[in-house]
Amino acid sequence: MNTRIFENLFDEGLVSQESMNKIRAAETSKLFPVAWELRTILYLGVLLLSSGLGILIYKHIDTIGHMAIIALIAAISLGCFIYAAKKKPAFTWQKMRTPSVLYDYLVLLGCLTFVSFVTYLQAQYNVFGTLYGTATFIPLIVLTFSAYYFDHLGVLCMAITNLAAWMGVNVTPRYLITANDFSSERIVYAGLLLGLICIGMSWLSKHKQWKAHFEFTYMNFGVHVLYVSMIAAHFTLLRWPFFGWVLMMGAVSYLLYRFFPVVRNSAYFLVVMALYIYVQLIIIITETNIGDIGGYLFICLLLTGLLIYALVTINRKMKKK
Amino acid sequence: MIAYNKEQLDNFMIQEAAEAVKEKGLISQEEWEAIQAKHPVKLYTPNIFVRIGLALAVIIGALLVNGLFLLMGTDLLRAASSVAGIEFFLGIVCYFLLELYTHAKPHYFSGIDDGLIIVTGGMMITGFILMEMNPTGVTFLTMFMSIIFFVRFPLRWLGVFTYGSILAFVFAFLVNVIPAPALVLSIVIFILSLATFMLTRKVITQYRFRYYSEPISWVSYAALLSLYASVNYFVVREIGGNMMALEPGEALPLGWFFWITTCVVPLIYIYLGITKKSRVCLVTGLTLVAATVYTVRQYYYLLPVESVMCIAGFVMVGIAALLLRYLKTPKHGFTTSEEHIDHSKEKSILESLIIAQTMSAPQTPTDTGGFGGGSTIGGGAGGDY
Known part of the structure; x- marks a missing residue:
C-alpha cells in the first residue's frame, strides 16, 4: 500500500529516484518490531507477580511465619533496588536515558514490594502504632525519592497517589469520584x-x-x-x-x-x-x-x-x- | 459510495505516509514540502481529545433536542407509533446533517460525524423497537444500517460495530428463526469468522480499498476474537448449555473437541503471528492465552488463583526478559528497537493514565473517617434529561 502511494508520487515527479530507492529498500527490509508487546508482557508479569505474592503470603501466614515473609519481601525489594542502583547512570536533573527495559520494571517491582513491606509491618506488628500518618509517610518519602533518583514516571504516579492517601484522598482515575x-x-x-x-x-x-x-x-x-x-x-x-x-x-x-x-x-x-x-x-x-x-x-x-x-x-x- | 471527498482522503493518506518516511529521513525536506503543496489537506480532522469531546456534545445535544420534540407534542403522542414517527423524523434530519457536514464542511473523523452516525442509528433503532418489531428484525435492520453507514463512512469503531451487528443478526436468525442446535451455531460462527478474517487480509493490501484498510484491520482483530469464542469451551458450554438445557455441572457433548480447540487456537495464532509476522495474530494469540487459562480454571481446580498469578507473572517476566536479551540485535526479522514505539503525546497520556490506575494504590488511612460513602456528584451531564 505504502509503496503504491510513493510510486504515484514518483510518477508525479514529487519524489526523486534516490528517495524512491530508499523507500523501497526500507519497505523490503522492514523489521517486525516487538518492543511494545514485550514491554506489555513484562508490565503485566510484574503486576501479576507482585499481587500474586501478596495474596499467597496473606493466605499462608500461619504456616510460613511472619518473619520469613517480611524477610522475603524485603529481600525482593532490596534486590531490585540494588540492581537498579548498579545499572543506573549518574544522577541528573534532566531526563535520564534508561539503561535497559528490564531496569524500568525492576524499579517498579522494587517500589511495589517496598509498599507491601511497610503495609505488612504496620498490619502485623503495628510498628507505627496509631500514627497512621507515618505508615503512609515513609513510603511517600521513599517513592518520591525513587521517582527522582531512578527517573521513573510510574513510580512518580505511585508517589502522588501516596501523597493523596496521606492527605486522605483517593486519586486513582477510577476511584477519584466514587471512592x-x-x-x-x-x-x-x-x-x-x-x-x-x-x-x-x-x-x-x-x-x-x-x-x-x-x-x-x-x-x-x-x-x-x-x-x-x-x-x-x-x-x-x-x-x-x-x-x-x-x-x-x-x-x-x-x-x-x-x-x-x-x-x-x-x-x-x-x-x-x-x-x-x-x-x-x-x-x-x-x-x-x-x-x-x-x-x-x-x-x-x-x-x-x-x-x-x-x-x-x-x-x-x-x-x- | 464513500461519503468523504476521495481526492481529499487520498491527500490525507499521502501526507500521513510521507510524514512517516520523512521522520525516518528517507525523503528530503524539499520533497516533503513539495508533496504538501501538491496534495493539500482541507479536511477538518481535529485532535483525538477534541474529537471525543465533540462526539459527546453532539450525542447529548441530539438527546436534548429529542426531549424537546417529545415535550412539544406530549398530548399528540399518546401512541408509541407516533413517538416512533418522531424518532424516524429526527433520525432522517441527523442523517441529512451528517451528509451536509461531510460534504459542505469536509469533516473527517471530527467527532461530529462520529456523533451524528451514533445518533442517527440510535434513533432509527429506537423507532423500530417502538414499532414492536421482533428481535431478529431489529438485529437485521441494525446490520443493514451499519453496513450502509460503514460503506459511506469508514470509521474504525464503526467497522468493528458492523462486524458485531452481522454476528448478532446471524446469531439471532439461527436461534429464533431456524432453531438451530448449539453445535451448528458454533460451526456457523466459526466459518463466518474465518471467512471474514481471510477476506480482511485480502482487502487490506488492495489499493482500491485503501480508504477501508485501517478500519478493516480492526475488523480482523474482532474476527479472530469471535473465531476463538465460537470454539471456546466456556462460551459454547454457557450459551449452548442454555439452549440444550444442560444441568449445571453437566459436561458438553463433544466436550473433548472444544477443550482441544480452546487450548490450541491461541497457540496457532501465536505461531502464525511469529511465522507470518502478523501483529493481529500475535497480539490476539497472546491475549487469548489468558482467556484459555481462565476457561480451564472455570472447570478444573488445579491451583489456587494466587499460585496461578505468581507462576504466570514469573513465566511472563522470564520470557520477556529472555526475549529482550535475545533480540538485542535483530534476529529472524524481529527487533526490540525502541524507535518503532509510537511516542506520540496521545499515546503517552493514555499510558500514564493506565499506569496511574493499575498501580496498586495504598489504602487511605481510616482515621480521616467516612470513606466508601456515596458520591454526591455522580450525576453530571449524563442523567439529567
Whole structure:
C-alpha cells in the first residue's frame, strides 16, 4: 500500500529516484518490531507477580511465619533496588536515558514490594502504632525519592497517589469520584490543596528544571483533582451565590491557560477543563429548578452548543501552532 | 459510495505516509514540502481529545433536542407509533446533517460525524423497537444500517460495530428463526469468522480499498476474537448449555473437541503471528492465552488463583526478559528497537493514565473517617434529561 502511494508520487515527479530507492529498500527490509508487546508482557508479569505474592503470603501466614515473609519481601525489594542502583547512570536533573527495559520494571517491582513491606509491618506488628500518618509517610518519602533518583514516571504516579492517601484522598482515575466522600469538608479541602500542590510541582518541574518531563504527570493529577474538588466544593463548602464556584473554575482555567504552556499547548487539558466547566454548569442548572422542563432542556441545549463552540475554538488554537 | 471527498482522503493518506518516511529521513525536506503543496489537506480532522469531546456534545445535544420534540407534542403522542414517527423524523434530519457536514464542511473523523452516525442509528433503532418489531428484525435492520453507514463512512469503531451487528443478526436468525442446535451455531460462527478474517487480509493490501484498510484491520482483530469464542469451551458450554438445557455441572457433548480447540487456537495464532509476522495474530494469540487459562480454571481446580498469578507473572517476566536479551540485535526479522514505539503525546497520556490506575494504590488511612460513602456528584451531564 505504502509503496503504491510513493510510486504515484514518483510518477508525479514529487519524489526523486534516490528517495524512491530508499523507500523501497526500507519497505523490503522492514523489521517486525516487538518492543511494545514485550514491554506489555513484562508490565503485566510484574503486576501479576507482585499481587500474586501478596495474596499467597496473606493466605499462608500461619504456616510460613511472619518473619520469613517480611524477610522475603524485603529481600525482593532490596534486590531490585540494588540492581537498579548498579545499572543506573549518574544522577541528573534532566531526563535520564534508561539503561535497559528490564531496569524500568525492576524499579517498579522494587517500589511495589517496598509498599507491601511497610503495609505488612504496620498490619502485623503495628510498628507505627496509631500514627497512621507515618505508615503512609515513609513510603511517600521513599517513592518520591525513587521517582527522582531512578527517573521513573510510574513510580512518580505511585508517589502522588501516596501523597493523596496521606492527605486522605483517593486519586486513582477510577476511584477519584466514587471512592471519596466529598460531603466531608475535610476531603474537599484536602482535594483542593492536593490539586494546587500538584500544579505547583508541575510549575517547579518546568521552571527549576527538576525533571522537566514530570511536568505533564503532575499537571494531569493536579487538574483532575482540583476540578473534581471544585465541583464537590459547590455542594459541601460555602454555597456562593449563583455561579461562585463556576466563576472560580473559569478563573483557574484562565490562569492555567495563561501561565502554563503545558496546558496551553495541550488539547487534552483544554478539552478536559471545558468538559468540567460544562458539567458544573449543567449541575447548577439542574439544581436551580427552573420549573419549566422545556426551558431547562433548552438551556442545556444552549450550553451544549457553547461546549461545541469551545471545542472547535480549542482545535483552531491547536492547529495554529 | 464513500461519503468523504476521495481526492481529499487520498491527500490525507499521502501526507500521513510521507510524514512517516520523512521522520525516518528517507525523503528530503524539499520533497516533503513539495508533496504538501501538491496534495493539500482541507479536511477538518481535529485532535483525538477534541474529537471525543465533540462526539459527546453532539450525542447529548441530539438527546436534548429529542426531549424537546417529545415535550412539544406530549398530548399528540399518546401512541408509541407516533413517538416512533418522531424518532424516524429526527433520525432522517441527523442523517441529512451528517451528509451536509461531510460534504459542505469536509469533516473527517471530527467527532461530529462520529456523533451524528451514533445518533442517527440510535434513533432509527429506537423507532423500530417502538414499532414492536421482533428481535431478529431489529438485529437485521441494525446490520443493514451499519453496513450502509460503514460503506459511506469508514470509521474504525464503526467497522468493528458492523462486524458485531452481522454476528448478532446471524446469531439471532439461527436461534429464533431456524432453531438451530448449539453445535451448528458454533460451526456457523466459526466459518463466518474465518471467512471474514481471510477476506480482511485480502482487502487490506488492495489499493482500491485503501480508504477501508485501517478500519478493516480492526475488523480482523474482532474476527479472530469471535473465531476463538465460537470454539471456546466456556462460551459454547454457557450459551449452548442454555439452549440444550444442560444441568449445571453437566459436561458438553463433544466436550473433548472444544477443550482441544480452546487450548490450541491461541497457540496457532501465536505461531502464525511469529511465522507470518502478523501483529493481529500475535497480539490476539497472546491475549487469548489468558482467556484459555481462565476457561480451564472455570472447570478444573488445579491451583489456587494466587499460585496461578505468581507462576504466570514469573513465566511472563522470564520470557520477556529472555526475549529482550535475545533480540538485542535483530534476529529472524524481529527487533526490540525502541524507535518503532509510537511516542506520540496521545499515546503517552493514555499510558500514564493506565499506569496511574493499575498501580496498586495504598489504602487511605481510616482515621480521616467516612470513606466508601456515596458520591454526591455522580450525576453530571449524563442523567439529567
